[in-house]
Amino acid sequence: xxxxxxxxxxxxxxxxxxxxxxxxxxxxxxxxxxxxxxxxxxxxxxxxxxxxxxxxxxxxxxxxxxxxxxxxxxxxxxxxxxxxxxxxxxxxxxxxxxxxxxxxxxxxxxxxxxxxxxxxxxxxxxxxxxxxxxxxxxxxxxxxxxxxxxxxxxxxxxxxxxxxxxxxxxxxxxxxxxxxxxxxxxxxxxxxxxxxxxxxxxxxxxxxxxxxxxxxxxxxxxxxxxxxxxxxxxxxxxxxxxxxxxxxxxxxxxxxxxxxxxxxxxxxxxxxxxxxxxxxxxxxxxxxxxxxxxxxxxxxxxxxxxxxxxxxxxxxxxxxxxxxxxxxxxxxxxxxxxxxxxxxxxxxxxxxxxxxxxxxxxxxxxxxxxxxxxxxxxxxxxxxxxxxxxxxxxxxxxxxxxxxxxxxxxxxxxxxxxxxx
Amino acid sequence: xxxxxxxxxxxxxxxxxxxxxxxxxxxxxxxxxxxxxxxxxxxxxxxxxxxxxxxxxxxxxxxxxxxxxxxxxxxxxxxxxxxxxxxxxxxxxxxxxxxxxxxxxxxxxxxxxxxxxxxxxxxxxxxxxxxxxxxxxxxxxxxxxxxxxxxxxxxxxxxxxxxxxxxxxxxxxxxxxxxxxxxxxxxxxxxxxxxxxxxx
Numbered sequence: 001x002x003x004x005x006x007x008x009x010x011x012x013x014x015x016x017x018x019x020x021x022x023x024x025x026x027x028x029x030x031x032x033x034x035x036x037x038x039x040x041x042x043x044x045x046x047x048x049x050x051x052x053x054x055x056x057x058x059x060x061x062x063x064x065x066x067x068x069x070x071x072x073x074x075x076x077x078x079x080x081x082x083x084x085x086x087x088x089x090x091x092x093x094x095x096x097x098x099x100x101x102x103x104x105x106x107x108x109x110x111x112x113x114x115x116x117x118x119x120x121x122x123x124x125x126x127x128x129x130x131x132x133x134x135x136x137x138x139x140x141x142x143x144x145x146x147x148x149x150x151x152x153x154x155x156x157x158x159x160x161x162x163x164x165x166x167x168x169x170x171x172x173x174x175x176x177x178x179x180x181x182x183x184x185x186x187x188x189x190x191x192x193x194x195x196x197x198x199x200x201x202x203x204x205x206x207x208x209x210x211x212x213x214x215x216x217x218x219x220x221x222x223x224x225x226x227x228x229x230x231x232x233x234x235x236x237x238x239x240x241x242x243x244x245x246x247x248x249x250x251x252x253x254x255x256x257x258x259x260x261x262x263x264x265x266x267x268x269x270x271x272x273x274x275x276x277x278x279x280x281x282x283x284x285x286x287x288x289x290x291x292x293x294x295x296x297x298x299x300x301x302x303x304x305x306x307x308x309x310x311x312x313x314x315x316x317x318x319x320x321x322x323x324x325x326x327x328x329x330x331x332x333x334x335x336x337x338x339x340x341x342x343x344x345x346x347x348x349x350x351x352x353x354x355x356x357x358x359x360x361x362x363x364x365x366x367x368x369x370x371x372x373x374x375x376x377x378x379x380x381x382x383x384x385x386x387x388x389x390x391x392x393x394x395x396x397x398x399x400x401x402x403x404x405x406x407x408x409x410x411x412x413x414x415x416x417x418x419x420x421x
Numbered sequence: 422x423x424x425x426x427x428x429x430x431x432x433x434x435x436x437x438x439x440x441x442x443x444x445x446x447x448x449x450x451x452x453x454x455x456x457x458x459x460x461x462x463x464x465x466x467x468x469x470x471x472x473x474x475x476x477x478x479x480x481x482x483x484x485x486x487x488x489x490x491x492x493x494x495x496x497x498x499x500x501x502x503x504x505x506x507x508x509x510x511x512x513x514x515x516x517x518x519x520x521x522x523x524x525x526x527x528x529x530x531x532x533x534x535x536x537x538x539x540x541x542x543x544x545x546x547x548x549x550x551x552x553x554x555x556x557x558x559x560x561x562x563x564x565x566x567x568x569x570x571x572x573x574x575x576x577x578x579x580x581x582x583x584x585x586x587x588x589x590x591x592x593x594x595x596x597x598x599x600x601x602x603x604x605x606x607x608x609x610x611x612x613x614x615x616x617x618x619x620x621x
Contacts, residue, residue, distance in 0.1 A: 093571055318539075409528055
């Protein structure tokens with residue numbers, strides 16, 4: 001055991017506590033009333049939401065800024081997750097890009113309303129569809145989720161859902177439940193046991209396996225309903241809540257090779273039932289505000305980092321799921337040149353059967369679109385070089401050098417071109 | 422009973438021998454690296470071989486390490502899973518790691534290194550200054566790179582390598598960007614200048 005191993009292990013444990021505490025079922029041996037000494041079950045704080053079915057969800061259990069009384073069990077749980085949060089805050093996985101953080105924080109604040117200051121948002125560089133909330137208001141957003149959301153409304157739908165778990169204190173109930181059942185020790189042991197084998201990108205995933213069952217349907221429905229109410233209050237079209245789940249379902253169905261265990265989807269099953277419920281709920285919302293989806297704003301916010309996020313997806317080597325994701329992004333029709341480029345990259349890296357032809361064709365499509373990244377020429381040239389089309393390779397690589405003058409590999413490319421002339 | 426005891430002892434011996442300790446590479450004395458290369462260090466290093474890979478360090482691999490990946494064959498990842506476990510890097514199973522192909526250009530090999538590190542959980546891996554450079558008397562390549570560990574430590578690195586008889590040999594030096602990378606950089610360069618390929 002080298003000293004280096006402890007870092008990931010501690011991180012996994014921290015993540016386990018955070019995420020574990022987040023994804024809850026909430027059946028407790030202690031009555032909820034006794035445990036939550038200061039729960040307010042009373043009237044919804046969202047007065048501007050019109051009278052309709054969604055109003056049956058009370059939006060407040062906590063006052064803004066409220067922390068559990070120091071003498072309560074819940075304060076102990078908060079202390080644990082406060083500590084775990086410090087690990088997330090300094091993690092190398094954290095995306096520090098100021099603009100992206102400002103964008104996501106703004107949406108969280110709009111959805112959270114008066115509770116804005118209760119949440120700290122951490123964007124982490126992990127390529128899967130996930131977002132989570134801990135009992136102390138630590139919200140983790142995966143870059144894979146930002147990539148998959150088509151618009152602000154879809155982001156707001158999931159953010160609203162997670163905020164609802166916080167407001168209704170589902171997480172705290174679940175954490176208390178684990179401790180009551182002496183699962184805490186087992187949970188920690190489990191987190192340690194898997195630390196030795198876990199890839200970083202799946203830390204959060206694996207950390208939830210041992211202790212977390214799916215949310216109770218009751219809590220899920222509740223959070224779905226709350227989430228819709230919150231997103232509508234923030235002015236977003238509630239139809240998008242069902243749409244983001246449909247997108248996830250499409251991608252999941254494409255995974256012939258079931259490589260991934262996805263904790264978020266395991267605890268938030270994107271079922272037909274959820275889809276129907278969300279659609280039905282969305283129809284009950286009466287709203288006087290103008291509802292929007294915020295597609296351009298979302299796409300502009302992720303644009304500067306989207307290529308990096310897609311590169312992370314490719315590194316997962318889950319090609320069938322990534323192909324489906326790329327298909328969906330093509331349908332969305334934002335920067336199609338970039339999407340075609342990554343299709344080409346996927347085929348080039350996979351290298352099966354007719355993948356080379358598919359890759360060449362994808363690169364050509366990318367080059368036929370506006371705004372093709374210079375890297376298309378590089379990959380196209382490398383592939384042509386591989387299949388012995390030296391002249392075409394040379395021409396593509398020259399175009400690459402022309403378009404990316406300060407390319408980090410320019411000297412090597414020049415040497416390749418000279419070797420071929 | 423005797424058989425059971427014997428089996429237990431055998432298992433224990435196998436388990437212990439699986440943990441190869443670091444051995445000392447002394448200043449000025451040539452060392453055979455992973456049965457494939459020879460180098461002559463200008464300072465004392467600790468080194469340890471795991472499969473086709475061999476790690477060299479002075480202050481510990483958390484701070485700096487010079488790793489040789491030797492004789493990487495077609496279809497193989499840079500190193501076996503046991504190597505990544507040994508150096509304490511989060512890792513993936515072999516089936517999920519990118520693999521080498523002798524038809525790869527230096528650019529694709531640099532991409533392979535980036536993908537290997539990314540796949541093992543390192544973040545923001547960016548390489549620069551990829552250029553031709555001889556390696557052990559062969560036509561080779563070099564590049565510099567940076568990445569961040571999952572704990573948030575910024576690291577710097579450089580790689581030199583070559584394809585010899587369709588097999589990849591590559592030496593990768595990484596260190597904490599603050600202090601450690603610079604601390605042994607010149608010792609690494611001296612050591613790599615002394616490198617000779619014995620078998621490939």
